[in-house]
Amino acid sequence: MKKMKVLVSFVLVIAMALTMVSAAVAEGALKIGFIGPLTGAAAVYGISAKQGSEIAVEEINALGGMQIEFNAQDDEHDAEKSVNAYNNLMDWGVQLIDGCVTTTPCVAVSAEAFNDRVFMLTPSASSTAVIADKDNVYQVCFTDPAQGAASAQYIGEHALATKVGVIYNNADAYSTGIYQTFMTEAANQPFEVVIETTFTDDTTDFSVQVSAAKDAGAELIFLPIYYTPASMILKQAESMEYNCTFFGVDGMDGILTMEGFDPALAEGVMLLTPFSADATDDKTVSFVTKYQEKYGEVPTQFAADSYDAVYALYQAMQTSGMTEANTTEEICEAMVATFPTMTYEGITGTMQWAADGTVSKTPKAVKIVDGVYVGQ
Amino acid sequence: MKKKTSKEFINNAVTYLLVIAAFLIVNTMKEAGMLTRSLTGQLIPICAYIVMAISLNLVVGISGELSLGHAGFMSVGAFTGAVVTASMAAAIPDPTVRMIMAMIIGGIAAGIMGVIVGVPVLRLQGDYLAIVTLAFGEIIRNVINCLYVSMDEGRLFISFNDPSLPGKLLINGPQGALGISKISTFVMGFALIIFTLIVVLNLMNSRNGRAMMALRDNRIAAESVGIGVTKYKLMAFVTASVLAGMAGVLYAMNYSTITAGKFKFDTSILVLVFVVLGGIGNIRGSIIAAAILTILPELLRSFNDYRMLVYAIVLILVMLATNNEHLKQWGSAFKRRLFSRHKAMKGGAEE
Numbered sequence: 001m002k003k004m005k006v007l008v009s010f011v012l013v014i015a016m017a018l019t020m021v022s023a024a025v026a027e028g029a030l031k032i033g034f035i036g037p038l039t040g041a042a043a044v045y046g047i048s049a050k051q052g053s054e055i056a057v058e059e060i061n062a063l064g065g066m067q068i069e070f071n072a073q074d075d076e077h078d079a080e081k082s083v084n085a086y087n088n089l090m091d092w093g094v095q096l097i098d099g100c101v102t103t104t105p106c107v108a109v110s111a112e113a114f115n116d117r118v119f120m121l122t123p124s125a126s127s128t129a130v131i132a133d134k135d136n137v138y139q140v141c142f143t144d145p146a147q148g149a150a151s152a153q154y155i156g157e158h159a160l161a162t163k164v165g166v167i168y169n170n171a172d173a174y175s176t177g178i179y180q181t182f183m184t185e186a187a188n189q190p191f192e193v194v195i196e197t198t199f200t201d202d203t204t205d206f207s208v209q210v211s212a213a214k215d216a217g218a219e220l221i222f223l224p225i226y227y228t229p230a231s232m233i234l235k236q237a238e239s240m241e242y243n244c245t246f247f248g249v250d251g252m253d254g255i256l257t258m259e260g261f262d263p264a265l266a267e268g269v270m271l272l273t274p275f276s277a278d279a280t281d282d283k284t285v286s287f288v289t290k291y292q293e294k295y296g297e298v299p300t301q302f303a304a305d306s307y308d309a310v311y312a313l314y315q316a317m318q319t320s321g322m323t324e325a326n327t328t329e330e331i332c333e334a335m336v337a338t339f340p341t342m343t344y345e346g347i348t349g350t351m352q353w354a355a356d357g358t359v360s361k362t363p364k365a366v367k368i369v370d371g372v373y374v375g376q
Numbered sequence: 377m378k379k380k381t382s383k384e385f386i387n388n389a390v391t392y393l394l395v396i397a398a399f400l401i402v403n404t405m406k407e408a409g410m411l412t413r414s415l416t417g418q419l420i421p422i423c424a425y426i427v428m429a430i431s432l433n434l435v436v437g438i439s440g441e442l443s444l445g446h447a448g449f450m451s452v453g454a455f456t457g458a459v460v461t462a463s464m465a466a467a468i469p470d471p472t473v474r475m476i477m478a479m480i481i482g483g484i485a486a487g488i489m490g491v492i493v494g495v496p497v498l499r500l501q502g503d504y505l506a507i508v509t510l511a512f513g514e515i516i517r518n519v520i521n522c523l524y525v526s527m528d529e530g531r532l533f534i535s536f537n538d539p540s541l542p543g544k545l546l547i548n549g550p551q552g553a554l555g556i557s558k559i560s561t562f563v564m565g566f567a568l569i570i571f572t573l574i575v576v577l578n579l580m581n582s583r584n585g586r587a588m589m590a591l592r593d594n595r596i597a598a599e600s601v602g603i604g605v606t607k608y609k610l611m612a613f614v615t616a617s618v619l620a621g622m623a624g625v626l627y628a629m630n631y632s633t634i635t636a637g638k639f640k641f642d643t644s645i646l647v648l649v650f651v652v653l654g655g656i657g658n659i660r661g662s663i664i665a666a667a668i669l670t671i672l673p674e675l676l677r678s679f680n681d682y683r684m685l686v687y688a689i690v691l692i693l694v695m696l697a698t699n700n701e702h703l704k705q706w707g708s709a710f711k712r713r714l715f716s717r718h719k720a721m722k723g724g725a726e727e
Contacts, residue, residue, distance in 0.1 A: 019619070073677065079631055079638065080421055084674050087417035104457055104635050107554065111632030170537070171521040173551040173635070180539060199638075200518060269565050 029069040030324040032057070032313065033089035034306075035082055035109060038099030042077035044254065045302050049101045049123050051295050052303030054311035055287065064322065067311070068315065075100060079108035086112055094118065095328045096317075096335070098309045101302065103127040103173050110137040118328055119335040121313055123305035127177055128251075131357035136336050136358040140305045140312065140348070142274070144174060147249045148181030151222060151272050151365050157188030160245060160270075163194045165218030167209045167233060169225050171200035178224035194218050199229065210236045213244075220245040221285055227255035234265045245270060253301040254373060261370040270364045274348040275304040276373040284347045301348070308346035315344055388577050391660045394401070395573065398667075399566045406562065414674055422670045423565025424450075424627035427572045429650040429662035431619035434576050436648070437657030438585065439612035440592030442506040445513030446620055446647050452489050453482035453621025454628035455520055458553035460628060462529055462546045471559040479568070479622045486621025489516075490614040498609040501595075503626060507684060513644055520636035521550045521715075552635030553628065560629040568626055569663075572619050576659060588612050625644035653694055 033054055034117035036046030050072045057070045074083035082105030089097065097113060097120040100106035106125035109215055113120045114134040122130060124141045131137045142150070155161065166182065169175040179196075186193050195216035197209040210233060213221055221237075221244055223230050230252050232295050237244070248255075248271035277288050277298050287307060291299040299307075313335075317323075319342055320334040340355040366373040402419065405411050428450060435443045457478040468474045484724045489512075497508045526533045528543025535541055539549060547553050579585045588608045590598040650669055654661030672690060676683045692718060697703060 033456065038681070056437070074680075074683065079633060079635070081673075083417055083631065084414065087413040088674070088677060090413045104552070104633065107633040108631045111558075114510050129551060130547075132555075169550075171518065171637070175547075176539075176550050201522070 018092070021121075025096075028324065029067040031069050031071065031093055031095045032310065032316065033086075033092065033094035033097050033099070034072040035072065035075050035085045035089070035097065035105070036072070036236070037077035037105075038074035039073065039153070040076040040078075042102050044128065045124065046077075046101045048254070048300045048302040049099075049306035051116075051291065052123075052299060052306035053098055053310050055290050055294065055303075056307045056314075060310070060314055068314070071357070075102075075105045077102050077105060079105050081105070082109050083112060085109075090116065090118075093328075095331050096313050097121070098123065098306065098313065100125055101306075103130060105298035106130045110134055113137065115326075117332045119313075119332040121309045123309040124250075124302050127173060128358075134357070135355070136332050138339055138353055138361050140309045140346075141250065142349070142361075142363065143184060143358055144177030145181040146271065146358075147363070148178040148224065149185040151178070151224070151249060152182050152185035152189050152270060154363075155220065155247060156186075159190070160247070161218075161220035162191050163219050164191050164219055165197070165213035165216060165221045165244075166193060166198065167193040167197050167206070167213065167221060167223055167225070169200060169229065169252060172196040172225070174251065175225050182222060182224060191220075202227065204232065207234045207240075209233070210240060210242060210346055214242045218244060220247055223248045224251065226251040227253070227258060231255055231258055231261045231265070232336070233241075234269070238265055247271065250274070250301050256368065257297055257300070263368075266368045267370075269368045270365060270376070271368075272365055273301050274361055274363055275301040276364060276366045276375055277287055277304075278373050279347075279375070281347075283345075287347055304346075304348050306345070308348050308351070311346060312344045312351070338367045381479060384581055386438065387660075388581070391577070391663070392570075392573060392614050394660065395566075395569055395663065401563065403566075410698075415671070418671060418674060419562045420560050420565050421495065421571055422667050423562070424623045424630075425647065425650065425670050426569050426663050427623035427626070428620055428647045429654065429666040430569075430576055430659055431571050431616040431623070432647050432663045433651045433654075433657065433659060434579070434612050434619075435616045436651055437655075438580055438592065439588045439609050442503060443509045443613070443616070444506050444641070444644050444648070445493075445509030445511070445516075446616070447639040447641075447643035448509070448513035448516040449486040449489060449617045449620035450624035450627065450643070451513075451516050451520065452486045453624030453635060454554060454634055454639070455523075455547060455624075455636075456485040456621070457482040457625030457628050458556050458634060459525055459532070459546050461557065461559065462553075462555075463530075463532060465557065466530075471557075472564070475559050475564055475625070478629070479625045482625035483618040483622040486624065487614050487618040490617025491610070494613040494617075495606075495612045498606050510641070513639070513641060517636045517639060520547070520552075523547055524549055546660065547685060550635065550637070552633055552637075554633050558630060558632060558716060560626050565626055569620060572622075573659070575615065579612075580659075582587040584608060584611060594628060649691070652690070653698070655698070664704040 018080050031181050034050055037043050038046045057068045061067050072287050073085035073088055075085045082100055086109045097118055100109050101124050101213050103125045106122050107129045110120055122139050126141045126144050128143050168179040171269045195218055197212050223246055246269045250273050252271040255266055316335050317336045320338040322331050322334045339353045344351045351359050351361045353359055365376040367376055391443055432446045435441055460478040460481045462476050464474050493512050497505050522536045524535050524539050525547040526541035526543045526545045533541040587603045591608055650666040651662055654665030673687055676686050679686050
């Protein structure tokens, strides 16, 4: 027994010592680190984004030339774990970061990356807090304010409704961020917001919110929320025989592939997204085909954004003449100089960046018809 | 009696020495650059979790009440600390002084919450504290999700559900506290652990502490000799809340952002797991369990997708191992043998 205990403690000490020693640096490949929720409640976004990036990495490596070594770390959608994941990547010798996928962890990690001078390009963390006061953090997705304002303008310009209801999650940074700018822009638009109702992460029954919107006579309900609660709202509206238009933002993307959800319920839902998997341009078709072959599902906007993130980094590396032999800091400074000057054509649109890290690309409105996105 | 006191003294001395030795070793390694970033980055959260575990142990182990909302107090401390440090940035430029101020104010704020929750509930018998603290943690989280605090020209503005405040937002509803200046250091974390140990160990070995334990072991007997139930339970509960608030300040000042969602029920349970695995009522055990269980998920990163599964299995194994009769017998036999050898040597010297 005693021997056993000694043995066990010996093994544990060795295991600990091994993990404390930094991993040996492999030569000849650019090290791109990825941080996102691969487990936990937000895992669906992180896994999609990781798979999108992996396809881009495979394609780039198949081209020959600069090779990429890709390392994905889980952050469980938690700021503390995300900083841990970031430190882990730093130990690995990361040169560029593709991440984080979700907003709150990204705010924590971007502050660290700013101090350490590591260039970060986030595929989908959309809050302005992510890029605020940091010259080396850029976004592939729209910022929350841009989405809220664009949605209000779209609804106003296309005269989709005169009475609009809003249901949003007031415990979620993403949702409140979009809601706030939507309301600001809505004041300038020819429609009236007749009702605003809220829910929190724990809400599983939306009958109160949906019936309040019905009673207020809303013709269109704006849902600046993720697709899981949105699917429940659609179900509840269906059971109340409440026929109105639902208008979502990029968090709604993924609803069609959700397990246990009847796509018929989403018929007629409109959403603002930079990516639609049914687009016919060569790049999108090739990406969607590869993604389906490899993972057996239709890629979401998260996968597309993350795919673009890797390619944008690759393009900026080539434009600036940097190679994997340069240090992380040299690469960071070169990226900061290159990104605002370059134009990147990706599957989520043609992108240009401002020096503050925001992207400009055109949002596409799509409508779900017969279970697929149809561009408007 | 005297012998018992000296045994307690040795026991406490071992705890202090363990913490100090661990700090010295880790700090030297850190200064020498021998630690990985991954481990260095976790030092302050580990300190915060250790303080959380010790303070929860005071409630669960010493006063015998179950608290399921300990993270709520941490949250109160964290957000108070964030506002205090941001608003005092101009008045007190020295980060150490500012941090100490934030810890005191954060601790007091959490302590007030502790009184509010504790006074009505600790008068009741049964598991009411568990239910109320569970609710308290959720209430705090939802209140902070609606809370907006901003600062403009030295004045603080507070509102609920309305972000249109003048000046710079310090707490922005569900986005939490943004732009925190990171002023926590490992030395401060260590100082807070030592402070917590002094408070908790002295309280345990005091007259008040013995009254708490008497109440825990047999409430009726304790009451019959004139020990006031509410007073002592409240003393333990409020002390634990204050310490949790301070841990919250330490934790928050280590990240540039902090959200209310972090201090969910899950975090309360995590701290309770530290206490249970370390041994209820065993302060040293809480320290070790908190440190190991915080590092463990990071050490398991190489398992990728199976990480959380392995973590759960390790928890179960530890639980089985610590409750295994054979191991326990072996442990006590080992202790006895050491002790008897010690005695024999002592006897030999006397002869």
